Amino acid sequence: MDLYEFGDNEIYVTKIGLGLAALGRPGYINLGHDLHLGKDKSAEGMSAHAANILDFAWDQGIRYFDAARSYGKAEAFLGDWVIKRNIVEPEINIGSKWGYTYTADWQVSLPEGQKHEVKEHSIEVLNRQILESRGTLPGHLDLYQIHSATLESGVLDNVAVLEKLAELREAGLLIGLSVSGANQAAVIEKALRIEMHGQRLFDSIQATWNLLDQSAGTALQAASDAGMGVIIKEAVANGRLTPSNNNPKFMGKMLKLQSLADRYNVGVDAIALAAVIAQPFVDIVLSGAAKKEHLAANIKALDVEWQDDPLDLLADFGESADAYWGFRSQMAWN
Numbered sequence: 001m002d003l004y005e006f007g008d009n010e011i012y013v014t015k016i017g018l019g020l021a022a023l024g025r026p027g028y029i030n031l032g033h034d035l036h037l038g039k040d041k042s043a044e045g046m047s048a049h050a051a052n053i054l055d056f057a058w059d060q061g062i063r064y065f066d067a068a069r070s071y072g073k074a075e076a077f078l079g080d081w082v083i084k085r086n087i088v089e090p091e092i093n094i095g096s097k098w099g100y101t102y103t104a105d106w107q108v109s110l111p112e113g114q115k116h117e118v119k120e121h122s123i124e125v126l127n128r129q130i131l132e133s134r135g136t137l138p139g140h141l142d143l144y145q146i147h148s149a150t151l152e153s154g155v156l157d158n159v160a161v162l163e164k165l166a167e168l169r170e171a172g173l174l175i176g177l178s179v180s181g182a183n184q185a186a187v188i189e190k191a192l193r194i195e196m197h198g199q200r201l202f203d204s205i206q207a208t209w210n211l212l213d214q215s216a217g218t219a220l221q222a223a224s225d226a227g228m229g230v231i232i233k234e235a236v237a238n239g240r241l242t243p244s245n246n247n248p249k250f251m252g253k254m255l256k257l258q259s260l261a262d263r264y265n266v267g268v269d270a271i272a273l274a275a276v277i278a279q280p281f282v283d284i285v286l287s288g289a290a291k292k293e294h295l296a297a298n299i300k301a302l303d304v305e306w307q308d309d310p311l312d313l314l315a316d317f318g319e320s321a322d323a324y325w326g327f328r329s330q331m332a333w334n
């Protein structure tokens with residue numbers, strides 16, 4: 001895979017990255033997660049499975065990997081694999097995130113009231129998790145992101161947090177944030193304006209943009225124009241833009257995707273990913289595949305050479321951001 005500069009950050013990344021949200025823990029919200037992970041969900045079994053997928057991703061040329069403190073053992077699986085494969089910087093780039101703590105204790109179904117992950121965007125959590133991330137990924141943490149920054153959490157106004165992030169940035173770490181929810185654009189616009197010690201604080205933004213929710217596009221273009229690296233997550237809408245979606249209400253859209261998939265000789269998931277890659281603001285699109293076959297199908301997105309603008313071909317795909325995120329909030333951990 002070709003390498004491209006990540007924003008104006010002087011590191012070089014592949015258009016497709018691998019996200020480890022589904023690989024680091026037995027429970028996640030993606031469609032069919034439980035089924036696709038297979039039977040052995042012990043930590044050892046999942047570590048071996050993650051290493052298999054990481055090997056495959058590496059052999060396919062993927063050079064950007066995305067983790068978070070709250071993705072169960074994702075950082076640890078990645079850290080062990082990098083050492084075993086003897087991969088050295090700058091061959092690989094790894095981003096992780098702080099701000100959520102994994103609390104599911106390797107369970108998939110939790111008793112009423114107990115959470116899979118707990119959010120706290122405080123200086124105490126940042127101070128603790130940066131040490132944990134660096135300890136787990138020694139010498140391999142290139143980018144550290146606030147996990148799902150929102151206006152309500154106040155994290156973008158928290159001077160102690162911003163000062164600490166500036167200190168880490170000045171010591172050589174790239175600093176980013178991820179955003180989620182119907183308000184992504186407003187958070188991106190605010191982050192873009194934050195300066196510390198006379199320099200823009202955030203080097204990158206990770207956001208959801210896909211055929212169903214295109215609401216962050218203008219803000220992401222502004223971030224890209226300013227030189228921030230842009231990472232797209234949830235490009236196949238947590239499985240809704242893949243063959244796993246057999247919801248009869250989605251049939252019309254699926255048939256349209258399938259006709260393009262047939263035309264370009266790829267799967268529907270590759271069409272969804274290729275539509276993301278075609279956007280001028282995109283540096284990296286994450287595959288969230290937990291199965292080798294799915295990752296292979298996702299990578300086919302790079303083979304699609306659009307003859308027409310995919311957003312014209314799939315013009316009626318977008319949902320309102322509220323409808324999209326309302327649906328997502330109903331997706332069950334499995």
Ligand SMILES: NC(=O)c1ccc[n+]([C@@H]2O[C@H](COP(=O)([O-])OP(=O)(O)OC[C@H]3O[C@@H](n4cnc5c(N)ncnc54)[C@H](OP(=O)(O)O)[C@@H]3O)[C@@H](O)[C@H]2O)c1
Nearest residue numbers: 019020021030036178233234235236237238288289290291
């Ligand atoms: N707030 C944040 O910062 C945040 C939030 C969400 C995600 N992320 C990052 O973004 C990455 C990707 O997001 P995501 O996994 O949530 O969503 P996603 O990439 O939109 O969806 C991944 C789902 O699509 C399925 N899939 C892909 N190709 C398929 C195919 N050909 N056939 C059937 N199913 C297919 C996968 O199945 P299998 O798993 O079975 O392969 C998985 O269930 C994550 O790993 C994480 O790194 C960050």
